[in-house]
Amino acid sequence: MFKDFFLFELKLRFKSVSTYIFFLLAALIPFFSIAARDFGPIGSGKVFLNSPFAVLLITTQVVAFGSILIAAIFGPAILRDFHGDTYQLIFTKPISKFGYLVGRWAGSMVTAIFVFSGIVFGIALGTLMPWADKLRIAPNDFGMYLRIYASIGIVQIFFLGSLFFCVAALTRNIVVVYLQGVALFAFYLIELVVVVVSNKLERAWASIIDPFGLIMVQSLTRYWTVVERNVVVPHWTGVFLYNRLVWLAAGALALLAAYALFPMSAEVLGSRRSTKKAEEAKADKDSVEHEPRRVRANLPQVAQIFGGATTWKQLLSMTRMRFFNIVREIPFWAITLIMLVFVLISGHFAGNNNGVEVWPVTFLMVSVVSGQSGLFLYIIGVLYAGEVIWRERDVRFEQIHDSLPLPDWTDFVSKFLALAMVETVLASVVLVCGVLSQAISGFFRFEMGHYAKEIYLVYLPQLLMVILLALFLQTVLGNKFLAHALVVGFFISIPTLYAWGIENRLYLYGEITPYTYSDMNGYGHFVKALFWVTAYWICVGGLLGVLAIAFARRGTEQSFGARWKQAGPRMRRLIAAAAAFLLLAGTCGAVFFYNTHVANQFRTAQQNRHRTADYEKLYKKYERLPQPKVTDVDVAVDIFPERRSFAGTGHYMLVNHTDKPINEVHITDSREAVQEVKFNRESKQTLADKDHFYSIYKLDKPLEPNETMKMDFRVGYASRGFKDGNERAEFAYNGTFFDRDYFPTIGYSQNVEIDDPVRRREEQLPPLEEMAPPGDPYYSNINLFTTDSEWVTFHAVVSTSPDQIAIAPGYLKREWTENGRRYFDYSMGDTRINDFFSFLSGRFSVKTDQWKNVKLEIYYQPGHEFNLDKMMDASKTGLDYYEKNFSKYQFDQFRVLEFPRYRQFAQSFPNTVPYSEDIGFIERMKKPDDIDLLYFVTAHELAHQWWGHQLIGSQTQGSNMMSESLAEYSALTVMSKKYGEDMLRKDLRYELDRYLRGRAGETRHEPPLVLVQREPYVWYQKGALVMFALADYIGEDKVNLALRKFLEKNRYATGPFPDTRGFVAALRAETPLELQYVITDMFESIVLYENRAVSATYVETPDKKYKVTLNASSQKKKSDGSGNETPMTIHDLIDVGVFSGTKEHLKRLNLHKEWITQETGTFEFVVDEKPTFAGIDPYNKLIDRDPADNLIEVEKP
Amino acid sequence: MLSIRNLAKTYAGGVRALRGVSLDIPPGMFGLIGPNGAGKSTLMKILATLLDPDTGTATLDGLDLIANKDATRRLLGYLPQEFGVYPKMSAVDMLNHLAVMKGITKGGERKEVVEGLLQQTNLWDVRKKALGGYSGGMKQRFGIAQALLANPKLIIVDEPTAGLDPAERNRFLNLLSSIGRNVVVILSTHIVADVRELCSRMAIISSGELILEGVPAQAIEAVKGRVWSKVVPTDSEREEIEKALPMISMHRVGGLNEVRVYSETSLGEGFLPVEADLEDVYFRQLSQHRPN
């Protein structure tokens, strides 16, 4: 019996085309992930596209998003019999329950396993494609593919399939089966928001209960280095094992439930389904029971009125009916409810930005609620577009409907309007969710205008465009599922086209130009582009709608030929509408085209990369050409915020500090802003390569060694119209901020070079040149930040609109109004600065304060007053600490300036710190132990006034750590003075997480700290960890002493510039002999610990104390740049300790360092209080791949 | 007067559903009978603007029904042979909606006509129930109600009595004939008796061709006295008669076969003359036109 059902099922499945289509679908994404650049989840770097890591990721994702296929395979296995009344035939026969259920299930299982083996097929096929990136493809390892497929794919199929099967068997309703899938997915999304988006470090539980394995895989592999990603296949251990077991068990339970609860009798099975019949019977009875009424002999005569008013009423009535038809459906409510839960949960986390709490201001909230609801609203729109088009035919009302006296267009328009109404209502609900979420998190500054703009003018039109497309496809194609498939294909095609370099939004249906809202600038300059592109696509959508009306079915004939014939005459009647939409679309398209292609040059990202690549290819040969250096900067800059433009004139003083005469001056103009260059001697421009940012001037009389010369220039940038994305973030109606890049750079500039290795390969560029090692004779004389300058004097006159304040580095000498413009004269006087300056303009409010004789100022957007006091406090505490420990502050002022959130960073210019709207001004400390990012960033940028503006390293490996790692160390120290050691420790745990993830994503090779080149995760995160570890070993005062001495010796160096050799020597000088290894390991190598608390027990001693025994193991490994590890013998001083309290709030009972010389050790403590935790390196001061297992609960033996 | 000229329709599959049908239909009830697949529904769909004929015309008092679909739809009441309903709508809401569609935009009138129809079709008590819960007969009555909205000038009802119980069938036929005096009503049915009782004129079509058109009583008159009946006990005897004589029909009566044959003269041999009815006309016409 089992065999019969099983074989029957298989035969049915393998005869059906859909099985093979599913197979191809499963193969599609894996195929492109391997064969097409930029498609897969792996990104660039050295990880093979078919490495175990890649295969793991691809398999998990395909199976997770292919859940719908699993539902489509397992659901019908049972539901097939209930579609018609077949069940009555089957269940009245003597069949075995086991045979029926298990046979059907097993048949589906085999089918699904076959379908998803398409993944392996797709991967293997992808590797064979001639155009695939062969350098990143390892030989096919089918054993590995299959092992991963078994442990991820087959387990998922078993679990999800059994669950779908169970639900299908017990409810016998396909809608419930799909809803259950949606619910699981929502559960995953919620987990994603709660755990991953808010950056929780603790992932074990979330991983175990993740039904799709996506979070599990992400958490499992997040610290894997390149080498591990290329070789490690996850074993069934730890979290992986538990997750698999949990879901295997869930699958088995579902199967058991299906088996136990499925009734094998036609009667019972029929009874549930017959509620409908019962209703009919009842209605019948009702009508019979009542005596027929007296019937009027004749029907009343009525007037039929046709014309405009009636058409309008018909449209309304039709729309209303269609609207209620949708909102009365259960799936609609199910999707809406899931969306609500999801949106509210996401709204709750709107104020959490990577673990940092900020005020849930409207721009954050509205982007969260609209972003998170989008998926659901698109599903509803597309799904019901199919329903509404086919409604009459599905319920078989079409013959009556089609012979109603309606104009052809009314029907289609009513369908569109009904959907638009549904979406408008839902979008309004989303809006309310946003407001509600703000209120729940205690934020009451509701900006309804902003909500309305975003939801009704940006979000809703996009939904409507997709709905029009879906309606069009449904109408023209004549098959609901085919049309759905095409819409899904459309959604996939858009990002794919972008990835393939098709970025012109005139061709990408429904795509609007990117925009960012900013409190400072509102929707600002994005409005025009948004308006035209939205209008354009709405009109194109309208045109599709008109075509759909012409092709719509009306009457019995469905063939495309017949509809084509009827489309002609209909089109003639629709010609006015079609022409109007065409004309409008044409006009909007023309305006858009003019702005994006004529007024501005249109370049794709790839074309831009070609230019930079060509710049490097053409001019890198000039890199070491002797060039003069800038010694003085004097400029006059006029900013025109309302035109998003500026114009400037000025001069540099140049000096020849080489020992040879200089004949040519080379100029790089990476922002295409330099308009004219003149020298105070005769010269001739011999090269003007505008396309590649380069020009060369030949001097008639060479500049002799030590001779100086004046160079005058004119610069400027004028925004014209709008662009198709890529608007320059530097220019805004309120919040202009541009820097030295807009002024001539002398000589070739490395900063322009492409650094992504894959992009470089695409451009046929050699691998990015390694920085020179410390002590390199050439680069020791070049400073890290500005290759083309020395310490400079600086003077600038800046003007702007009368309602704005303009700022440049320097002390304000004079302020005046002239010709309706506001002028500011800034000068650094005799104080020489790093040649690194910026210009800002905005409608600022200013907060001032004083520290000693230093003037403190914050220029901020009104409304962003939340944290100004803290910012001042951080500045003062920082100045205090840095002056006390390092050296005197070199300026009389320190200013922080807010700029729009188009860019998210803060940057330290001399005595001037532009600080993004996004990273602190709206910070909100919820709990006292939340990390105070604002305080930290302020202190960090202030610290750069020392580490970067006093101490500048040479342009060699490691120098970056002398600015960034030291700023990081200084700021964290200042923060711990305010918030205490606990917050410091918490912060360092995040630093550890980021460091480990950073090295996992390394695309080149990881350097040791003192040889760091371009690796932010090393200079920020590792730098902070290592500096604090050292301070913990030798003491903060010793570290500071070393820093002070090193700074004293090297500040304002003019070349040769200091490098990390000297820095290491300074540290070593303050470090005792037995701890010198710390510097070798942490600064000069990549060393990883694997400390683990194995067990801990306590006994109460007679004198009411507690004796704790801790068993711990320690290993130490050295890693190379790719992550290959070699074991080291351990002889290290490491923390061991015992605590009371909770994991989040440990209270130290005993913490001390012990010399660990063996891999395992036992430690004994006697403490006064009842202990809860014990561990080795419990605070994760050392770099440890698995930081969570250092601490263990103390138990009674 | 509805005049149909030469209507022909061949479906995409190659089925010739109508092969040049011409008919003149005066106001009043017009019965259309014919075997399954004869082309009745096809003809009605063409008249109801749902289908375009390959050739031919249909005009109602000068209005070209095929070219002027919009105008036709305004004066049409149509009940298809098979139809479904929006399951979640109630009868009263749906009729109201359809009334608006038919141009009854005055609220008061609409209410009156909808309520009147609900009562006439005996759906008043269930008017607020969802249509999805209606039985087959109730659904059919709802279909009738919507076809009669807005005093249509052309009523096309395709097997309207299918699924109605005898009481409801009577009620409907009464209603229809009360309306059908001044407007063109085309009714297709398989119950020949309905036509006899109600229709002033009728047509029989078969395989897409018109084989008889006229007044039912006259048609019966034409075969009067020429129908003979004989009761035979066995099948072999029946087959013998079938071979020898133009048989009209055969009924089983209490286990025996009653055979009716057409003959202008008396046949003897146990054949008795019987009163001819419309069914005899129908079967006689069909058997004459059976292609052989």
Ligand SMILES: Nc1ncnc2c1ncn2[C@@H]1O[C@H](COP(=O)(O)OP(=O)(O)OP(=O)(O)O)[C@@H](O)[C@H]1O
């Ligand atoms: N949409 C269609 N496509 C192809 N052939 C069709 C279509 N509709 C009907 N036919 C064929 O046309 C012929 C006439 O069908 P029609 O429905 O008009 O018959 P009818 O007289 O109404 O039959 P019944 O008494 O069974 O309702 C039949 O042979 C039928 O198979």
Ligand SMILES: [Mg+2]
């Ligand atoms: Mg029919």
